[in-house]
Amino acid sequence: MPDDSSADEVLDPPDLTNKSVIKATVLLSELGRHRDGITVTELAQRVGMTRPTAFRLLLSLEQTGFVARNDGKYTLGWEIARLGRLADPHRSIVIRIQDTLDALAERLNETIGYAMVNGETEYDLIAEASGSRMLTVSHRWIGEQHPLHTSATGKLLLAELPAGRIEALFPEELPALTPSTISDRAELLRVLRDIRQRGYATMDNEVEEGLFAVAVGVRDEKGHLIGVLSANGPNERLKSGPLPHIVEHLRQTADTIAHHLTPGPNPP
Known part of the structure; x- marks a missing residue:
């Protein structure tokens, strides 16, 4: 006979998080600490990512306005400011x-x-x-x-x-x-x-x-x-x-x- 004991086991819920989204928010949080800008190499080192991963995410965020780039340094972009005005900060x-x-x-x-x-x-x-x-x-x-x-x-x-x-x-x-x-x-x-x-x-x-x-x-x-x-x-x-x-x-x-x-x- 089949063993039905497995039916009583509690299965772990699936991990529905998107790791790339989480990494992007980590980058944005760190950018908020560098109002004068920071290079991709410095940023990657501070958050513990590889430089290629950080660069790929920054490129995507730049295209959507969440990140701005000037003279090789990255800062928070205009879209962050726009959303910030709409949000209740507290x-x-x-x-x-x-x-x-x-x-x-x-x-x-x-x-x-x-x-x-x-x-x-x-x-x-x-x-x-x-x-x-x-x-x-x-x-x-x-x-x-x-x-x-x-x-x-x-x-x-x-x-x-x-x-x-x-x-x-x-x-x-x-x-x-x-x-x-x-x-x-x-x-x-x-x-x-x-x-x-x-x-x-x-x-x-x-x-x-x-x-x-x-x-x-x-x-x-x-x-x-x-x-x-x-x-x-x-x-x-x-x-x-x-x-x-x-x-x-x-x-x-x-x-x-x-x-x-x-x-x-x-x-x-």
Whole structure:
């Protein structure tokens, strides 16, 4: 008699992905990091492809406007810009991370925020989640950006920059929002050194009196800062709790978010 046991086996679903499309998107992502252009040889080395494969894909992308070539260097093309104007820059990201933020807010029972990094000194707070406490931080900060030297998120961005860049960006005396705001550039430089060493930033009554926040970075597979994850709440409550415990939960969640938002390994 035939053996019917195979009927109970769970077959692996077929791989329906197109490896060439995946490779093309990897090239586009890397091109986005080189606004002045990059040669095909350099690009292939950075993404781990052979030069002929990268050249063939770039040629196809150039014909459809997704890539532009000038003096032997490639950049993102006009079609990318056109589609970018049509796309909601935040909606797809929020959909992918909201459940993760909700889970962390429930675990810590505080307000959790996620800010997307747009440049060396620019970010957008695009998503929040709240715990069940009656006294909590409201959702009124979505889309807002405080002075970089005052917020935990802003300090994390600044900690990525060399001291000379900080000195070029800020005068010796900094504007203060509260009596606790860092108002001296030398003090800011010292705080940023500490942030680099410990890997997280805090905001202690510096944006608004009575408000405390702690933030960690979300990084892609190459270590680039792509976002900032923060926990926010009343000063007395957050400062009285175990801060290392909160930081550890933030770091674990930051790794989860990075996994959701960054591409996997290059296809063979």
